[in-house]
Structure formats: structure tokens, C-alpha cells
Amino acid sequence: MTQATQSQQGIMMTEAALKHVLALKEKQGDDLCLRVGVRQGGCSGMSYMMDFESISNVTEHDEVFDYEGFKVICDKKSMLYLYGLMLDYSDALIGGGFQFTNPNADQTCGCGKSFSA
Numbered sequence: 001m002t003q004a005t006q007s008q009q010g011i012m013m014t015e016a017a018l019k020h021v022l023a024l025k026e027k028q029g030d031d032l033c034l035r036v037g038v039r040q041g042g043c044s045g046m047s048y049m050m051d052f053e054s055i056s057n058v059t060e061h062d063e064v065f066d067y068e069g070f071k072v073i074c075d076k077k078s079m080l081y082l083y084g085l086m087l088d089y090s091d092a093l094i095g096g097g098f099q100f101t102n103p104n105a106d107q108t109c110g111c112g113k114s115f116s117a
Contacts, residue, residue: 009065010083011036011072017089017098018067025070028052033071036087037078045116046081048100080104081117 013021025032032052041047055071058064063079065072074082086101102108105115 010063010079010085011065011074012084012086013067013072014086014088017087018070020089020091020098022070025052031055033058033073035073036082036085037075038081048115050098 021034025034031054033055035049035051035053035057037049038046039049053073058071058073061076063074063076065074081104082102084103088099088101090096090099100115102115104117107116
């Protein structure tokens with residue numbers, strides 16, 4: 001895992017994750033932020049979700065984290081399960097992609113995309 005870009009945020013991103021997210025954002029368009037959250041489902045009970053959305057969709061019910069001008073958004077209910085999350089990215093041929101290290105997870109699925117708390 002590479003070093004986190006911000007160490008005092010509720011959702012932390014490594015430099016590799018931020019770089020990859022910014023590259024994906026460039027393909028999507030301007031004025032976008034990254035929404036991170038959880039939903040029911042997955043093999044362990046809850047699954048992570050991430051998607052770009054317009055910055056105009058941010059509400060007072062969202063936590064907002066700033067990474068060099070790029071906003072990461074999380075609704076407060078999801079934040080209960082994600083506080084302290086480390087988001088990393090690997091371009092390895094096997095096991096590559098986004099990786100979630102969640103200190104609140106009691107159990108994590110083998111694929112790493114779902115968890116139970």
C-alpha cells in the first residue's frame with residue numbers, strides 16, 4: 001500500500017488511488033466528485049459503492065473530504081461504517097483495482113468488495 005495523501009480524514013486515499021480516480025474523472029467530465037458509500041448486499045452483507053456525480057448533488061447530509069481540490073463525498077449513514085477507510089489502487093494483473101482497508105469491518109469477503117460490521 002502506498003502512503004495516504006491525507007492522514008486526518010474520515011476517508012483516506014493513497015496517492016495511487018487519487019491518481020487513478022483523477023484520471024477516470026478526466027474521461028467523465030468536469031465538476032464531478034467521487035461518492036463513496038455502502039449498500040446492503042454482497043457476499044458479506046454490505047458492499048462498497050463508488051461513483052462519480054455532480055458536485056451540485058452534495059447535500060448537508062454528506063461528509064466532504066478535499067484532496068488537492070478534488071472532493072470525495074460520503075453520506076453520514078455510510079460514514080458510520082467507513083470512518084477510517086483507506087482506499088488504495090493497484091494495477092497488478094491479478095488482484096488489481098481499487099482496494100478497501102476498512103477498520104470497521106469485522107469480516108471481509110475474499111474479493112475485498114464487501115464486508116460485515
